[in-house]
Amino acid sequence: MFLRTTHSLKLLLAGVVCFNFLFVAQIRAADFSGIGYLTPDDNISTADALSSDGASIVGTSARGFVFEFPSSAGFRYYQTYHRAYLRDSAGMRPLAPPPYTSYFGEDLIRDVAPFGSAVLVAPGSRTESFGDRSFGIDQLRQESVWTPSSGFTPVAELVYPTSFGGSASIYAGRWEHDQQSTAFRHTSAGIEAVGPQAGEAVGISANGQVVVGNVTTGFTFGWTRPPTDAFRWTPAGGTVSLGENTYATGVSGDGRVVIGENFVWTEAGGKQSVSPLAPWQVADLEATTFDGSIAVGNSRVVIQQHPILIRYEERPINLVSSTAIIWDSVNGTRDLKTVLETQYGLDLTGWFLTGATDISDSGRTIIGNGVNPQGQTEGWIVHLDPMAVPEPAAWALAVLGACAMPILRRKGRV
Numbered sequence: 001m002f003l004r005t006t007h008s009l010k011l012l013l014a015g016v017v018c019f020n021f022l023f024v025a026q027i028r029a030a031d032f033s034g035i036g037y038l039t040p041d042d043n044i045s046t047a048d049a050l051s052s053d054g055a056s057i058v059g060t061s062a063r064g065f066v067f068e069f070p071s072s073a074g075f076r077y078y079q080t081y082h083r084a085y086l087r088d089s090a091g092m093r094p095l096a097p098p099p100y101t102s103y104f105g106e107d108l109i110r111d112v113a114p115f116g117s118a119v120l121v122a123p124g125s126r127t128e129s130f131g132d133r134s135f136g137i138d139q140l141r142q143e144s145v146w147t148p149s150s151g152f153t154p155v156a157e158l159v160y161p162t163s164f165g166g167s168a169s170i171y172a173g174r175w176e177h178d179q180q181s182t183a184f185r186h187t188s189a190g191i192e193a194v195g196p197q198a199g200e201a202v203g204i205s206a207n208g209q210v211v212v213g214n215v216t217t218g219f220t221f222g223w224t225r226p227p228t229d230a231f232r233w234t235p236a237g238g239t240v241s242l243g244e245n246t247y248a249t250g251v252s253g254d255g256r257v258v259i260g261e262n263f264v265w266t267e268a269g270g271k272q273s274v275s276p277l278a279p280w281q282v283a284d285l286e287a288t289t290f291d292g293s294i295a296v297g298n299s300r301v302v303i304q305q306h307p308i309l310i311r312y313e314e315r316p317i318n319l320v321s322s323t324a325i326i327w328d329s330v331n332g333t334r335d336l337k338t339v340l341e342t343q344y345g346l347d348l349t350g351w352f353l354t355g356a357t358d359i360s361d362s363g364r365t366i367i368g369n370g371v372n373p374q375g376q377t378e379g380w381i382v383h384l385d386p387m388a389v390p391e392p393a394a395w396a397l398a399v400l401g402a403c404a405m406p407i408l409r410r411k412g413r414v
Helices: 002-027 336-342 394-410
Strands: 029-034 044-050 057-062 064-068 075-079 083-088 091-094 108-112 119-122 128-130 133-135 144-147 151-154 159-164 171-177 180-187 190-197 199-204 211-216 228-234 238-241 248-251 257-260 263-266 270-273 282-288 294-310 313-328 332-335 352-359 365-371 377-385
Touching: 044 108, 044 352, 044 365, 057 108, 057 377, 083 119, 119 159, 159 199, 171 190, 180 211, 190 199, 190 211, 190 228, 190 238, 211 248, 228 248, 228 257, 248 282, 257 282, 282 313, 313 336, 313 365, 332 336, 336 352
Parallel strands: 044 377, 108 159, 180 199, 199 248, 282 352, 313 352
Antiparallel strands: 029 377, 044 057, 057 083, 064 075, 083 091, 108 119, 119 144, 128 133, 144 151, 159 171, 171 180, 171 199, 180 190, 199 211, 211 228, 228 238, 248 257, 257 263, 263 270, 282 294, 294 313, 294 352, 313 332, 352 365, 365 377
């Protein structure tokens, strides 16, 4: 009797160990961290683009503060120069080394090429006056390609790049020429107009053979975006409309999947609706894996649209409330923070993830923006192992087999 009990306990222990291995396999390993800031004085950072290999991040870092006027009870909120940075295995560093030529202004990040070999960026700055004192210099934004060896190199006049393909020489955007505006692609052969008139490219495949974008189809009054139709262009098939009143945001590396606001389009199945987290919101997909199986972005609701005083000038902005999301065809749209906490076991207490901005080709690395536990705006990065949508690992099944083998041998089945 004692021997049977001991044997049963051993079998039970083996089963528990095997279950634990499987449980760990399904939860997966992951790590989450804030991007940080370029200087200790900064309290605002953004993670805007991730290289397709997941090795390099580009974004901006700035300091926000309130300036109170002695003669009134009012105040103005300022943000210092949004300095563009590159973050890779060597750490975070500014694209323009200090000392900075202007205190006020904004570097606008477009995209980063694989391995951080190039960055599409539009640096600019302006003067700001306080009473009888002026600071900074006026420098109009200039669309440029930044490389580690050459620094900022302005692109051709009236060329506005938006996204890289699979190398630093492949990118797309908007080109104003011959008194019209069209989408363009740039390859080793040079620049070429593609797509319909009044179009603008927002994404290009890794090999440069697929360009997606939007064409303006009407006019609008106030500060709302004009109506658009998304399109997909290839050298062989020309321009294909993806539907009326659609807005594309990107394309997969293989060119077979287009993402946008509330939709995913595939070569095999055409356009598929993507639901936001709530019916009154918009599912804004921002980036996808190489094969288009996983996309990330934000689910947002536009509260109102009007001009307000922000970043030293009157200009229209959208006041939005948004939440980072992850999407795939099996699970649909999910709150990314909830996925990270429940399926990856991460503790994100105090973090509010406002949006995911990019994902690597493999799906292992995701970046985005949010509010950290200290209440500061900060970019973030998460590494997932081995992919963004957890599945039982092959090695876990092997462990189960190894654990079951002694049991089966004792029962005479092997």
